[in-house]
Amino acid sequence: xxxxxQNPRHLVRRRGQEARLRxxxxxxxxxxxxxxxxxxxxxxxxxxxxxxxxxxESGMPKERFSAEFxxxxxxxxxxxxxxxxxSAAYFCASSPPGQGRPTEAFxxxxxxxxxx
Amino acid sequence: xxxxxxxxxxxxxxxxxxxTINCTYTATGYPSLFWYxxxxxxGLQLLLKATKADDKGSNKGFEATYRKETTSFHxxxxxxxxxxSAVYFCALSDRGRxxxxxxxxxxxxxxxxxxxx
Numbered sequence: 001x002x003x004x005x006q007n008p009r010h011l012v013r014r015r016g017q018e019a020r021l022r023x024x025x026x027x028x029x030x031x032x033x034x035x036x037x038x039x040x041x042x043x044x045x046x047x048x049x050x051x052x053x054x055x056x057e058s059g060m061p062k063e064r065f066s067a068e069f070x071x072x073x074x075x076x077x078x079x080x081x082x083x084x085x086x087s088a089a090y091f092c093a094s095s096p097p098g099q100g101r102p103t104e105a106f107x108x109x110x111x112x113x114x115x116x
Numbered sequence: 117x118x119x120x121x122x123x124x125x126x127x128x129x130x131x132x133x134x135x136t137i138n139c140t141y142t143a144t145g146y147p148s149l150f151w152y153x154x155x156x157x158x159g160l161q162l163l164l165k166a167t168k169a170d171d172k173g174s175n176k177g178f179e180a181t182y183r184k185e186t187t188s189f190h191x192x193x194x195x196x197x198x199x200x201s202a203v204y205f206c207a208l209s210d211r212g213r214x215x216x217x218x219x220x221x222x223x224x225x226x227x228x229x230x231x232x233x
Contacts, residue, residue: 006159031219093160104219106162
């Protein structure tokens with residue numbers, strides 16, 4: 001059973017370009033979470049999705065950022081018109097449906113975005 | 117809102133020394149508590165967890181006890197190894213919009229542990 005797969009591992013974009021980050025959850029997992037880790041900081045929650053639904057996007061910047069988790073295919077985090085401040089490691093986590101208590105969230109290896 | 121505070125690093129220890137990384141939390145309700153470890157260049161791995169007060173999570177010689185009275189979840193190991201060098205994150209699970217359990221995590225800032233031979 002493959003783990004959470006993120007690609008690319010490293011992504012370099014020029015200011016103003018678009019960045020698309022992909023996350024394939026573990027088999028059987030229907031919940032996906034995206035986190036951002038800025039240099040020298042901890043992980044900050046961005047968005048929580050279930051298949052075809054955004055459940056909680058309270059950590060997502062209001063502009064330029066969007067996320068989706070379609071019925072088929074990976075979850076995508078999209079950043080339009082990137083700026084240098086978007087440079088960070090972006091981690092995806094997936095989990096199976098819970099049973100009233102939190103279950104373990106499994107993390108991918110992250111995508112390191114560098115904006116030049 | 118909910119938050120996690122953990123001691124700043126880096127923490128530098130010699131092999132076989134005792135380790136304690138402090139973690140305290142602020143939360144409404146009864147969150148689950150976690151320690152994650154991040155080795156260089158890798159993603160986060162769950163190290164241990166505790167889901168209710170007085171629970172003790174343990175794994176690979178690491179332990180942490182969920183202390184509701186002090187709102188703490190300190191990470192301890194009696195004898196560290198060079199291979200334990202990593203960044204350690206304390207985290208809690210947040211409640212969903214309607215108060216239900218989710219796997220949305222709130223993290224501390226991380227503590228870098230460097231173990232020297």
